[in-house]
Amino acid sequence: MSATLQSAEAIKIAVLGCGTVGSGVVLLLKENADLIAQRLGKRIEIKYVLERYPEKATSLGLGEETVVQDFSRIVNDPEVEIVVEVMGGIEPARTMLLQALRQGKNVITANKDLIALHGKELFEAAQEKSRDLYFEASVGGGIPIIAALKQSLAANRIRAVMGIVNGTTNYILSKMSMEGRDYQEVLLEAQRLGYAEADPSSDVEGHDAARKLAILASIAFGTRITFPEVYAEGITRVSPRDIAYGQELGYVLKLLAIAKEEAPGMVEVRVHPAFIPAAHPLAAVNDVFNAILVRGNFVGDIMLYGRGAGQRPTASAVVGDIIEVARNAMHRDTGRISCTCFEHKRIKPIEEIFCKYYIRLLVKDRPGVLAGVAGVFGNLAVSLASVIQKRTEGDMAEIVMVTHRVQEANLRDALKILEGMSIVGEIRNVIRVEEEAGMG
Amino acid sequence: MSATLQSAEAIKIAVLGCGTVGSGVVLLLKENADLIAQRLGKRIEIKYVLERYPEKATSLGLGEETVVQDFSRIVNDPEVEIVVEVMGGIEPARTMLLQALRQGKNVITANKDLIALHGKELFEAAQEKSRDLYFEASVGGGIPIIAALKQSLAANRIRAVMGIVNGTTNYILSKMSMEGRDYQEVLLEAQRLGYAEADPSSDVEGHDAARKLAILASIAFGTRITFPEVYAEGITRVSPRDIAYGQELGYVLKLLAIAKEEAPGMVEVRVHPAFIPAAHPLAAVNDVFNAILVRGNFVGDIMLYGRGAGQRPTASAVVGDIIEVARNAMHRDTGRISCTCFEHKRIKPIEEIFCKYYIRLLVKDRPGVLAGVAGVFGNLAVSLASVIQKRTEGDMAEIVMVTHRVQEANLRDALKILEGMSIVGEIRNVIRVEEEAGMG
Numbered sequence: 001m002s003a004t005l006q007s008a009e010a011i012k013i014a015v016l017g018c019g020t021v022g023s024g025v026v027l028l029l030k031e032n033a034d035l036i037a038q039r040l041g042k043r044i045e046i047k048y049v050l051e052r053y054p055e056k057a058t059s060l061g062l063g064e065e066t067v068v069q070d071f072s073r074i075v076n077d078p079e080v081e082i083v084v085e086v087m088g089g090i091e092p093a094r095t096m097l098l099q100a101l102r103q104g105k106n107v108i109t110a111n112k113d114l115i116a117l118h119g120k121e122l123f124e125a126a127q128e129k130s131r132d133l134y135f136e137a138s139v140g141g142g143i144p145i146i147a148a149l150k151q152s153l154a155a156n157r158i159r160a161v162m163g164i165v166n167g168t169t170n171y172i173l174s175k176m177s178m179e180g181r182d183y184q185e186v187l188l189e190a191q192r193l194g195y196a197e198a199d200p201s202s203d204v205e206g207h208d209a210a211r212k213l214a215i216l217a218s219i220a221f222g223t224r225i226t227f228p229e230v231y232a233e234g235i236t237r238v239s240p241r242d243i244a245y246g247q248e249l250g251y252v253l254k255l256l257a258i259a260k261e262e263a264p265g266m267v268e269v270r271v272h273p274a275f276i277p278a279a280h281p282l283a284a285v286n287d288v289f290n291a292i293l294v295r296g297n298f299v300g301d302i303m304l305y306g307r308g309a310g311q312r313p314t315a316s317a318v319v320g321d322i323i324e325v326a327r328n329a330m331h332r333d334t335g336r337i338s339c340t341c342f343e344h345k346r347i348k349p350i351e352e353i354f355c356k357y358y359i360r361l362l363v364k365d366r367p368g369v370l371a372g373v374a375g376v377f378g379n380l381a382v383s384l385a386s387v388i389q390k391r392t393e394g395d396m397a398e399i400v401m402v403t404h405r406v407q408e409a410n411l412r413d414a415l416k417i418l419e420g421m422s423i424v425g426e427i428r429n430v431i432r433v434e435e436e437a438g439m440g
Numbered sequence: 441m442s443a444t445l446q447s448a449e450a451i452k453i454a455v456l457g458c459g460t461v462g463s464g465v466v467l468l469l470k471e472n473a474d475l476i477a478q479r480l481g482k483r484i485e486i487k488y489v490l491e492r493y494p495e496k497a498t499s500l501g502l503g504e505e506t507v508v509q510d511f512s513r514i515v516n517d518p519e520v521e522i523v524v525e526v527m528g529g530i531e532p533a534r535t536m537l538l539q540a541l542r543q544g545k546n547v548i549t550a551n552k553d554l555i556a557l558h559g560k561e562l563f564e565a566a567q568e569k570s571r572d573l574y575f576e577a578s579v580g581g582g583i584p585i586i587a588a589l590k591q592s593l594a595a596n597r598i599r600a601v602m603g604i605v606n607g608t609t610n611y612i613l614s615k616m617s618m619e620g621r622d623y624q625e626v627l628l629e630a631q632r633l634g635y636a637e638a639d640p641s642s643d644v645e646g647h648d649a650a651r652k653l654a655i656l657a658s659i660a661f662g663t664r665i666t667f668p669e670v671y672a673e674g675i676t677r678v679s680p681r682d683i684a685y686g687q688e689l690g691y692v693l694k695l696l697a698i699a700k701e702e703a704p705g706m707v708e709v710r711v712h713p714a715f716i717p718a719a720h721p722l723a724a725v726n727d728v729f730n731a732i733l734v735r736g737n738f739v740g741d742i743m744l745y746g747r748g749a750g751q752r753p754t755a756s757a758v759v760g761d762i763i764e765v766a767r768n769a770m771h772r773d774t775g776r777i778s779c780t781c782f783e784h785k786r787i788k789p790i791e792e793i794f795c796k797y798y799i800r801l802l803v804k805d806r807p808g809v810l811a812g813v814a815g816v817f818g819n820l821a822v823s824l825a826s827v828i829q830k831r832t833e834g835d836m837a838e839i840v841m842v843t844h845r846v847q848e849a850n851l852r853d854a855l856k857i858l859e860g861m862s863i864v865g866e867i868r869n870v871i872r873v874e875e876e877a878g879m880g
Contacts, residue, residue, distance in 0.1 A: 028738050032597055038662070038782050039594050136592065142739035144592030152576065152584030154479050155759035157472055222478070281745060284724050298468050299582035299756035302746035305721060306739065316739035319595035333773045342478050 010045035011326040014074040016096060017087035018049050018056040021110055021137070024315030025086060025322075026060045032319075040323050042330060048074045050087075071096050075103050081329045082322060085109040086137075094118050101125035101133065106334055108321045110137035110314060116211035116227040119218065123339035130335030132328055134321035139212040140165060142313030143306040144320070145292050149219045150337055156296025158220040160260045162434070163292035164285050165212040167308045168196045168203040169235050169255040173243075173273075174286040177253060180240050195288060205234035206271040209257045216292070217259035217269045223345040225259075225269055231350045233272035242360060242429050245390070245400050249358075251275035252283040256434060261345070268348040275358055275433040351409040356385070356433035358402050361418070362425035365397035369423045373399070376421070380414045382406045396425050402433060450485035451766040454514040456536060457527035458491040458500075461550055461577070464755030465526060465762075466500045472759075480763050482770060488514045490527075511536050515543050521769045522762060525549040526577075534558050541565035541573065546774055548761045550577035550754060556651035556667040559658065563779035570775030572768055574761035579652040580605060582753030583746040584760070585732050589659045590777055596736025598660040600700040602874070605652040607728035607748045608636045608643040609675050609695040613683075613713075614726040617693060620680050635728060645674035646711040649697045656732070657699035657709045663785035665699075665709055671790045673712035682800060682869050685830070685840050689798075691715035692723040696874060701785070708788040715798055715873040791849040796825070796873035798842050801858070802865035805837035809863045813839075816861070820854045822846045836865050842873060 015022050029036070029044055037043045046066060049057040054067040074080055075096075083100040085107065087093050093114050097107050102125055109115065115122070115135050126133040136146045140163075149158070164170050168190060175186045187204070190196035202208045210230040217225045235255050243253050256274040261267045276283050281303050285291040290308025295301050307313040328334045363369050370387065377384055383404045390398045403411065411430075418424045455462050469476070469484055477483045486506060489497040494507040514520055515536075523540040525547065527533050533554050537547050542565055549555065555562070555575050566573040576586045580603075589598070604610050608630060615626045627644070630636035642648045650670035657665045675695050683693050696714040701707045716723050721743050725731040730748025735741050747753040768774045803809050810827065817824055823844045830838045843851065851870075858864045 024738075028595055032595060032737070035597055036595065039780065142736075142742060144588050144742075147587065147592045148584050151764060152587045152760050153756065154763045155468055155472060155476060155756050157475055281724070284721070296582075296756060297472070298464075298752040298759075300747050300750075300753055302582060302584075302744070304742070304744055306742040310740075312738040313740055316593065316595050316736060319738075320592045323594045324591060327776060331771075331773045331776055333771045333776070336767060336771055336773070340479065 010043040011081055011329060012045050012047040012079045013082040013084055013322065014048035014050065014080050015046055016050040016083065016085045016093070018051040019086065020311050021086040021314045021318065022049070022051070023056065023060060024311035025084060025318050026057070026062065028312070028315040028319050030061060036319070036323060040326055042326065044322060044326060047077070047080055050074060071099070075099050075105065080105060082106045082108060082325055084318060084322065085111055086318065087111070088113070090114055090117065097122060098125050101129060101131055104129050104131060106132040106325045106329060108134045108318060108325060110135070110318055112138040112208070112211045112215060116214040119215070119226070120224055127335065127338045132325045132334045134325055135215070136321050137314050137317035139215050140290050140292060140304070141306065141308040141310060142316040143290060143292065143304045143308065144317070145216065145304055146219065148302070148304060149216065149294065150340060153294060153296050153299055153302070156298050158261070158294060158296050160258070160295040161216050161220045161292065162282065163216070163257045163290065164254055164282055165257050165290055165292065165308060166203055166209040166255060167288035167290060168200065169209070170285065170290070171195045171288050172204070173235060173238070173253055173255060176238070176240055177243050180244065182240060183236065183238060204236055206232035206255060209255060209271040213257035213259055213269055213271055216257070217267060218341055220259060220294070221261050221267050221345055222340055223267065223343045224341040225267070225347065229269065229347050231270040231272070235273050237429060238273050239429065242358070242431060245360065246275045246358065249275070249386070249402065250278050251433065252278050252280070253431070254282060256282070258434065266346050266348050268353050270350060270353070273431055275431055277435060351412065353408050354405050355408060356403055356405050356435055357411055358400065358431040358433055360398065360400050360428040362393065362396050362398050362428060364423045364425070365392050365395055370399065372421070372423055373418065376417050377403070377414050380410045382410050382414050398428070450483040451521055451769060452485050452487040452519045453522040453524055453762060454488040454490065454520050455486055456490040456523065456525045456533070458489050458496040459526065460751050461526040461754045461758065462489070462491070463496065463500060464751035465524060465758050466497070466502065468752070468755040468759050470501060476759070476763060480766055482766065484762060484766060487517070487520055490514060511539070515539050515545065520545060522546045522548060522765055524758060524762065525551055526758065527551070528553065530554055530557065537562060538565050541569060541571055544569050544571060546572040546765045546769060548574045548758060548765060550575070550758055552578040552648070552651045552655060556654040559655070559666070560664055567775065567778050572765045572774045574765055575655070576761050577754050577757035579655050580730050580732060580744070581746065581748040581750060582756040583730060583732065583744045583748065584757070585656065585744055586659065588742070588744060589656065589734065590780060593734060593736055593739060593742070596738050598701070598734060598736050600698070600735040601656050601660050601732065602722065603656070603697045603730065603732035604694055604722055604725050605697050605730055605732065605748060606643055606649040606695060607730060608640065609649070610725065610730070611635050611728050612644070613675060613678070613693055613695060616678070616680055617683050617687070620684065622680060623676065623678060644676055646672035646695060649695060649711040653697035653699055653709055653711055656697070657707060658781055660699060660734070661701050661707050661785055662780055663707065663783045664781040665707070665787065669709065669787050671710040671712070675713050677869060678713050679869065682798070682871060685800065686715045686798065689715070689842065690718050691873065692718050692720070693871070694722060696722070698874065706786050706788050708793050710790060710793070713871055715871055717875060791852065793848050794845050795848060796843055796845050796875055797851055798840065798871040798873055800838065800840050800868040802833065802836050802838055802868060804863045804865070805832050805835055810839065812861070812863055813858065816857050817843070817854050820850045822850050822854050838868070
């Protein structure tokens with residue numbers, strides 16, 4: 001095959017942004033070019049890179065003529081079949097991708113912020129022109145969870161999705177658990193190592209995980225769920241003492257993203273620290289690794305595990321999408337898998353969920369106090385599974401309790417009453433316990 | 441939508457065999473019919489079930505007119521778009537599927553024996569007519585490993601595939617490890633529980649796993665590998681004592697299916713008991729669960745975990761394929777992903793692999809014997825990582841050694857020499873050690 005012929009036959013793409021992920025995509029397409037051409041039957045050619053700093057692209061071996069600063073050159077070039085967005089952030093990504101789709105381009109994005117907030121309008125634009133909108137890299141880095149939910153597991157009614165989808169917080173909690181260290185100290189270390197950003201709030205407040213959960217739950221349950229609809233609680237209040245008490249009780253602490261449809265038509269979507277049994281498959285997922293467990297009504301429990309971030313794993317997901325979309329384009333079969341949000345399901349308010357709870361309280365250390373506390377819970381139908389009196393602090397005692405499965409509203413009412421009681425010094429922490437066995 | 445219209449628009453399929461998996465497929469298509477119709481945009485209708493005992497199908501709610509005994513009725517009916525083979529065994533499945541493909545039907549099969557032995561001719565028949573041949577259920581039950589390798593991970597050069605792909609042997613080894621029980625005793629229990637067949641040889645000799653590995657390795661490395669080319673060693677020689685020594689050394693024993701391409705163009709494919717570090721993600725995969733770890737040059741290590749067998753998980757995989765193939769058929773885009781064996785790579789003879797080895801020997805219990813044994817290994821470039829003298833049996837002693845990474849041929853030569861030495865009473869077991877860290 002002559003070089004000219006190959007070039008004439010190549011699928012031409014444009015890459016928006018040449019940062020960490022964009023560079024990874026360029027590197028992968030170069031390093032594995034022959035392999036991909038063999039698998040796809042055509043070469044993939046980067047015709048444009050949209051990038052303010054040309055040397056970011058040229059240093060990777062791309063020609064200067066490839067680098068453009070003007071998006072209109074890309075969107076108006078009829079040769080460009082696929083636009084790959086790896087800039088991140090809402091704008092200008094949103095406007096560019098809408099433009100691209102309306103011009104009949106196929107779009108691939110790694111942008112979880114965008115999909116979790118503006119997925120609907122993007123999908124509508126794609127559908128209007130029968131074009132592809134793929135976003136595997138937006139959740140779980142190289143883990144092929146979107147394809148699994150949209151295709152391989154499509155025969156199943158999905159009951160639940162539970163995952164560790166934020167590497168930064170999993171790194172912090174793993175270190176705190178294994179080394180008994182403080183949150184602040186480990187956060188600083190994570191920042192030094194580049195695992196946490198200078199402003200870590202999106203990670204440690206659970207917002208990053210909530211965006212990913214919005215995307216996963218929308219696909220799993222076939223209803224549009226956006227980022228603001230996901231309940232999110234971060235890990236900033238977790239103390240080594242909670243982790244240690246949990247370990248005594250046989251639990252491991254993880255920041256979990258949980259989506260369930262227990263009653264048909266009503267979904268719960270929540271991100272928060274959770275105790276899970278030490279034997280749960282998610283309990284062994286440590287450091288920056290991610291894992292997502294999917295429960296389907298036929299497949300049972302399936303877990304996918306891998307690196308949830310990083311240049312090369314994320315590039316693997318983006319280029320996996322490029323190959324798939326290129327194949328669709330070659331077969332004039334784009335738009336074959338479009339938006340799957342066919343229904344309008346209700347989102348359960350957090351107060352209505354049923355859960356087990358771990359509660360750590362400081363109370364007066366004298367006879368009858370435990371009975372008083374237990375009485376408050378009992379009056380609100382919060383039954384206790386175990387109560388452990390732990391240690392005295394002067395004339396106070398720290399107690400740890402784990403409830404049975406109760407409604408969160410009742411628990412909150414009980415805590416409010418306890419807060420006002422003279423025998424209660426402080427409600428030190430409340431952590432949800434997800435105890436249903438995994439891999440059932 | 442009227443029933444007639446729906447029926448006229450449905451994708452019509454034929455199911456060959458109504459045994460455990462076939463019944464699962466019928467049940468799933470019934471239970472999740474509306475959901476699947478929503479996701480696909482069309483209903484799926486079982487027009488025929490090929491089954492000798494009609495009540496197997498009619499008891500699931502299928503009409504009598506659905507059940508046929510004559511395959512020609514299926515293959516000659518132009519309405520049938522997809523033939524789903526869930527009978528198992530080589531014949532008559534092979535002949536029927538070749539006929540179906542040649543008549544322009546799309547084919548889905550759960551038949552690992554067939555794909556691992558006759559994949560090539562089936563793919564050629566499919567390719568000739570641009571039809572689909574899907575086989576997700578042939579490996580790992582409901583785990584979407586085939587789709588992951590063929591599509592989601594397609595951007596990667598695959599370095600290795602390592603998996604626990606046989607539930608029966610994993611159940612037996614898990615029980616032996618946790619309860620210190622004998623192989624024979626646990627096998628009998630597994631047979632009672634229905635986890636092992638009356639004739640367990642295909643499972644316990646590693647042949648079932650070897651078939652699955654032939655399929656996985658063919659896709660991973662893009663070269664056709666058939667069942668007889670896979671080196672297979674079973675678990676029948678494993679003793680609780682080996683497992684206990686391994687645990688002391690920090691290892692867990694698993695029947696692993698391993699495929700690697702360390703030097704380009706040369707692949708190793710082998711199934712055998714292997715010690716892996718207790719912290720390895722595959723070490724936590726217990727009972728009848730399966731898990732497959734894939735190492736790609738960009739994605740790093742990815743692991744997929746779930747139920748590797750059973751009626752409902754297997755049906756999930758088969759119907760996932762049905763939905764995908766139906767979509768291809770609706771879009772006149774079948775044959776889009778065909779055979780991926782583009783190359784002819786060599787298979788490394790087992791003698792040429794490099795590995796660490798655990799060796800348990802009975803030797804004379806007297807000074808100088810250890811030095812004599814070590815000398816034999818040293819002369820053949822088999823260097824020892826650790827030697828543990830374990831216990832005396834009369835005037836003999838049992839010793840356990842673990843080698844560094846050495847070539848298997850050298851190890852075998854050393855063992856042959858040791859066997860002929862008067863100081864050696866018995867070579868009790870030799871087990872490969874796969875120590876490279878997972879999830880790198």
